[in-house]
Amino acid sequence: IAERVRFPQFHNRIMDAAAAAALIPHGATVGMSGFTGAGYPKALPQAIAERAQAEHAQGRPYKINLWTGASTAPECDGALAQAHAIGQRLPFNTDPLARQQINAGEIDFIDMHLSHVAQHAWFGFFGKMNVAVIEVLGVTADGLLIPSTAIGNNKTWLEIADQVILEVNTKLPGAMEGMHDIYYGTAIPPRRMPISMTHADNRIGEPYLKVDPAKVIAVVETHGSDRNNVFNAPDADSNLIASAIIDFLTHEMQAGRLPKQMLPIQSGVGNVANAVLAGLLHGPFEQLLGFTEVLQDGMLDLLRAGKMSRASATAISLSAQAFEDFEKNLDFYRSRIILRPQEISNHPELVRRLGVIAMNSMIEADIYGNINSTHLMGSSMMNGIGGSGDFARNGYLSFFVTPSVAKGGKISCIVPMCSHVDHTEHDTQIIVTEQGLADLRGLSPKQRAKVVIEKCAHPSYRPMLQDYFDRACAKGALHTPHILTEALSWHQRFLDTGDMRV
Ligand code: 0RQ
8 A cells, every 4th residue: 555655644544444434423424436336435335334333233323424426336335225324325326225225214315416416515505524535546745646437526525524534446557547637627606717628538637636634534445346337238129229329310410410520429327328339339420529427338449449539437337347458458548538527527518518419318208208317106216317417408419218118018118297307308309219219309299299109109008108198189279288187197007006008
């Protein structure tokens, strides 16, 4: 660890994780690093979990409020949830046990746009942050921090926390030094300046995170890999969705509605997103740019093949195999990948200016184009809105994608009315399922319903949707026809019978 921590002032603060966890009291608000399974602390959360279990065994309460960049991993959210050590959680979670506790009312979960998190914390909307626990790859001789595989909200946590614990990961490659771009120009209104980025590959900041050395109370070593993200080979449905999007983009370019030099791409996480990226590998577009929050395997493939020239993200979230390639070819990737704070990677000002093409997955869409990205059957939290809203509302083009049915056909992902709305009809431009693509731009609600039912619904649900829409329209001249007593009856039927079909 001394090799990685080249700042002598920190040497007497090196301790083990249990000793560092002892410095975090019950009720503390803790800002941790971590974004989609990358760059999260690996030792401290487990040590905090052990401490919580010991306190609980003594009949004493112990919980922390946990703020991160986005999702973490079993060693972080998972271990803390297992120990019933999370009180409040924001802004995104994919851990199954933490999800259970969120839905059981044990964890107070705050589901937010990822671009909002840093500024709302700065504005003081959530109260004080006591401790930041940040994974870094090392400390320079001047006390600057070499960021890890994700930046997330680390810059902000280091600034607003009263105390800081650094986890120095000696396994992840120290040679990533220089890949990061930390922008220190954000300020609180009314003194904000424009962010001077005009291309997705502009570097506008510094390669290091800064910390006030006086705030660092502990330095802990870890030696572990990030979460291994497993991607399935694209299935038939994902391939159909991917090729519909690529055909559409080609057509838009031919029609002159997209510039000849393709606009920067944002892609959500998961298998469909990865399939779209795989499709781009063989598509007609060259010199692509990525402006996204998570860089997953598909984007690494595009970089390696020379199809994409540079990619900007806040985290690299790879499979073990892709990480091996990344590590082996770091010199190649260092000049092609830029890792930024999530308030910059997801910034509405930049997404709008750069003309980003946004592609995000969803849970369900309704016939009018409202989108549910977060809730199952109206009430249970899945993961959170993540960055989908930052990109969907501000992108040049915005796609929402999903297979047309879930749970072996028992659920239609196209419904009369969404059981929860994250992205309104005003933010949605294009909906794609394996059945087809609905281009909703410039259409009124009734025109949209016709296209969504025709192009996106599964054949086993299309007549039911058409029947609902026809009967709603028959009630008279209305702008957005609904039958309110029936609008959510499909969800209720699924809850009652396990199937949305009659
Ligand atoms: O559940 O695995 O138990 O069968 O939901 O569905 O189709 O595997 O899709 O993994 O891509 O996730 C929207 C959740 C999609 C994700 C969502 C069930 C389905 C399955 C998962 P099972 P799939 P994905 C960038 C942008 C919000 C954040 C975001 C997400 C499970 O993409 O969290 O976009 N997005 N961030 O069976 C009930 C339905 C369902 C359904 C699917 N209509 N009703 N269950 N499922 N449709 C990243 C970040 O921001 C960090």
